Amino acid sequence: MTETVRSAPRATRSRTRGAKTPRPETAAATPPVPPADADTLVGYYRQMLLIRRFEERAARAYTEAKIGGYCHLNLGEEATVVGLMAALRPSDYLFTNYREHGYALAKGIGADRVMAELYGRSTGVSKGWGGSMHLFDAETRLLGGYGIVGGQVPLAAGAALAVSYKGGDEVVMCHMGDGTTAIGAFHESLNIAGLWDLPVVFVVINNGLGMGTTVENSAAEPELYRRGAAYRMESARVDGTDVVAVRDAARLAVERARSESKPYLLETTSPRLKGHSVVDPARYRSKEEKEALKAADPLARMALELEEAGILSHDDRDRLDAEVTAEVDAAAAFADESPAPDVSTLFDYTYATPVPGELRRLPADPVFGS
Amino acid sequence: MATVTYRQALRDTLRAEMLRDENVFLLGEEIGLFEGSYKITEGLLKEFGPRRVRDTPIAEEGFVGAAIGAAMLGLRPVVEIMTINFSLLALDQIVNHAAKIYGMFGGQASVPMVIRTPGGGGQQLGATHSQNVELFYSFIPGLKVVAPSTPAEASAMLKAAIRDDDPVLFLENLALYNTKGELSVPVEDVEPAEIGRAGVTRPGADITIIGYSRMARVAAEVAETLAAEGVSAEVVDLRSLRPLDRATIVESVRKTGCAVVAEDDWLTYGIGAEIAATIQEGAFDWLDAPVRRVAMAEVPLPYAKSLESAALPSAESLLTAARATLRATGRVLETAS
Numbered sequence: 001m002t003e004t005v006r007s008a009p010r011a012t013r014s015r016t017r018g019a020k021t022p023r024p025e026t027a028a029a030t031p032p033v034p035p036a037d038a039d040t041l042v043g044y045y046r047q048m049l050l051i052r053r054f055e056e057r058a059a060r061a062y063t064e065a066k067i068g069g070y071c072h073l074n075l076g077e078e079a080t081v082v083g084l085m086a087a088l089r090p091s092d093y094l095f096t097n098y099r100e101h102g103y104a105l106a107k108g109i110g111a112d113r114v115m116a117e118l119y120g121r122s123t124g125v126s127k128g129w130g131g132s133m134h135l136f137d138a139e140t141r142l143l144g145g146y147g148i149v150g151g152q153v154p155l156a157a158g159a160a161l162a163v164s165y166k167g168g169d170e171v172v173m174c175h176m177g178d179g180t181t182a183i184g185a186f187h188e189s190l191n192i193a194g195l196w197d198l199p200v201v202f203v204v205i206n207n208g209l210g211m212g213t214t215v216e217n218s219a220a221e222p223e224l225y226r227r228g229a230a231y232r233m234e235s236a237r238v239d240g241t242d243v244v245a246v247r248d249a250a251r252l253a254v255e256r257a258r259s260e261s262k263p264y265l266l267e268t269t270s271p272r273l274k275g276h277s278v279v280d281p282a283r284y285r286s287k288e289e290k291e292a293l294k295a296a297d298p299l300a301r302m303a304l305e306l307e308e309a310g311i312l313s314h315d316d317r318d319r320l321d322a323e324v325t326a327e328v329d330a331a332a333a334f335a336d337e338s339p340a341p342d343v344s345t346l347f348d349y350t351y352a353t354p355v356p357g358e359l360r361r362l363p364a365d366p367v368f369g370s
Numbered sequence: 371m372a373t374v375t376y377r378q379a380l381r382d383t384l385r386a387e388m389l390r391d392e393n394v395f396l397l398g399e400e401i402g403l404f405e406g407s408y409k410i411t412e413g414l415l416k417e418f419g420p421r422r423v424r425d426t427p428i429a430e431e432g433f434v435g436a437a438i439g440a441a442m443l444g445l446r447p448v449v450e451i452m453t454i455n456f457s458l459l460a461l462d463q464i465v466n467h468a469a470k471i472y473g474m475f476g477g478q479a480s481v482p483m484v485i486r487t488p489g490g491g492g493q494q495l496g497a498t499h500s501q502n503v504e505l506f507y508s509f510i511p512g513l514k515v516v517a518p519s520t521p522a523e524a525s526a527m528l529k530a531a532i533r534d535d536d537p538v539l540f541l542e543n544l545a546l547y548n549t550k551g552e553l554s555v556p557v558e559d560v561e562p563a564e565i566g567r568a569g570v571t572r573p574g575a576d577i578t579i580i581g582y583s584r585m586a587r588v589a590a591e592v593a594e595t596l597a598a599e600g601v602s603a604e605v606v607d608l609r610s611l612r613p614l615d616r617a618t619i620v621e622s623v624r625k626t627g628c629a630v631v632a633e634d635d636w637l638t639y640g641i642g643a644e645i646a647a648t649i650q651e652g653a654f655d656w657l658d659a660p661v662r663r664v665a666m667a668e669v670p671l672p673y674a675k676s677l678e679s680a681a682l683p684s685a686e687s688l689l690t691a692a693r694a695t696l697r698a699t700g701r702v703l704e705t706a707s
């Protein structure tokens with residue numbers, strides 16, 4: 001279910017319907033099985049489960065000090081991630097923020113290379129230079145996780161400009177958190193994308209919290225998708241715990257970007273099951289809130305739906321779980337056994353075009369000679 | 371051999387690069403219909419159309435970021451930021467993104483983007499429109515910063531910057547746009563310069579004067595005056611602020627035994643501080659006098675002409691500093707007064 005704002009015709013009011021986060025109406029009005037074939041649904045479930053187990057494993061590795069720096073997890077966002085990626089072609093580009101392990105997996109990067117990046121190993125997707133927040137893979141066209149809130153949004157508009165400049169048919173998807181909609185770069189980019197008819201889909205992942213600040217405490221218009229109206233950009237909000245609903249809403253946005261070269265603003269709503277990052281115990285959330293999160297878990301919801309529809313039995317589910325757990329274990333073992341980047345490569349990536357006079361010294365080295 | 375202004379050299383070089391490479395395109399505020407605030411892009415919209423000469427909204431962070439994203443996909447955007455003061459609005463995109471993308475992702479994507487932007491005071495534009503903040507960018511590994519001082523160098527350096535696979539900040543100066551110089555070959559035949567190389571633009575034996583952009587021109591003028599006084603001054607034009615050609619600086623000072631640095635920015639932590647440190651690191655035993663710096667007075671630049679002129683470095687202030695440095699060496703020069 002989505003709510004849509006069409007780009008408003010000149011001098012008319014936007015025809016926004018409703019205001020509340022839509023909840024699925026499947027229980028009464030429609031059959032419990034979303035409109036997709038059984039194999040596809042099981043495939044989605046498996047991907048969601050892989051992300052869940054991967055993130056749990058990452059949290060554990062963090063507490064074991066195998067992973068350093070910051071580590072933000074996609075727990076609760078699995079249906080959103082899988083639904084969005086299902087709407088893209090392999091040739092489409094993706095820009096993400098720092099909460100992006102799941103996106104990397106769902107875009108088609110092996111769990112081993114993602115985990116190795118988290119471990120800071122040379123076999124990682126970014127060769128150990130990026131870490132959890134900065135995954136990048138040219139081959140699958142994941143053009144980066146970015147750590148500065150909003151930083152990736154202008155980049156995505158620019159990538160879409162390049163696609164349009166070259167006359168290509170790729171679409172650029174750019175995901176961001178709810179907090180990003182307050183920052184200037186978001187507004188400048190939406191304006192530019194609207195003005196220049198760029199094939200880019202902006203996706204706001206609304207999990208209700210920017211670190212510990214609620215959307216209501218940071219956004220004058222907490223229905224974030226409505227911000228598209230300011231740029232005459234079509235926009236919609238979708239239940240981010242429903243993988244098929246997300247996929248279908250994203251498909252609409254992506255295909256519109258592809259066929260009409262028009263940007264789109266999609267908002268997904270999903271719970272953040274844990275803290276902002278691995279080290280955040282989320283004390284700002286009440287006990288009741290934390291209890292309510294369990295009911296909002298998209299993975300549990302989908303398991304139940306698939307079981308009720310006779311698509312995936314409890315045993316099948318256990319078997320899938322064992323499979324993905326083994327995959328994640330293997331990824332962790334691969335990461336653990338991979339070498340750290342050699343110090344001799346420290347100066348390899350400052351410049352793409354080498355230049356004379358570049359200072360290549362370690363902290364204690366003199367500037368001239370030795 | 372043709373005499374052209376700095377402005378004309380830039381304009382003709384942009385045009386030549388656009389004709390040479392379809393991936394080169396321009397974007398910035400008022401560069402199309404208005405033909406550039408300083409008319410560097412005159413006639414280019416008419417010739418190349420809005421696809422390749424793209425007017426942007428007033429959104430430095432947005433359009434610089436968009437240029438970075440386009441560069442990541444293989445285009446070669448040349449961004450005009452109306453003055454370097456406005457680049458501060460795009461600081462996050464330049465410092466946290468353009469400079470980091472190649473390294474942070476293990477060399478998987480480069481950012482072949484040029485940002486052209488003029489700095490400089492002396493136009494009575496007041497405190498927020500007269501700064502020289504190239505230091506901010508020169509501080510950052512991953513960026514390249516160039517600051518040519520003559521039309522010929524500007525042409526050669528702009529070609530190098532556009533063909534380079536890294537983000538390059540191309541520093542211009544309001545006071546240079548109308549200055550003239552010779553181009554020895556037609557602009558399309560100008561050889562790209564080498565980024566990271568300084569030039570000894572005037573050889574000398576008694577003192578080294580180091581400058582860049584406008585102050586390199588002023589240094590040349592001062593060297594001429596000193597020559598009339600019997601002093602042989604060597605002029606080093608840095609041309610590139612990052613990477614910095616330390617070898618050329620040190621080689622010159624080892625020869626002359628003393629140096630003055632001329633910079634258009636503020637002295638404290640400025641470009642000259644790095645040059646002075648470089649000289650003491652590489653030519654300590656050769657120095658006959660402390661390195662002296664000529665730089666802007668440490669105030670927000672005032673509007674009133676009397677105050678503005680007093681605050682800015684000039685040929686006169688550089689000459690004073692050069693003479694004082696020569697005196698401090700204790701050398702007896704043949705005809706020094």
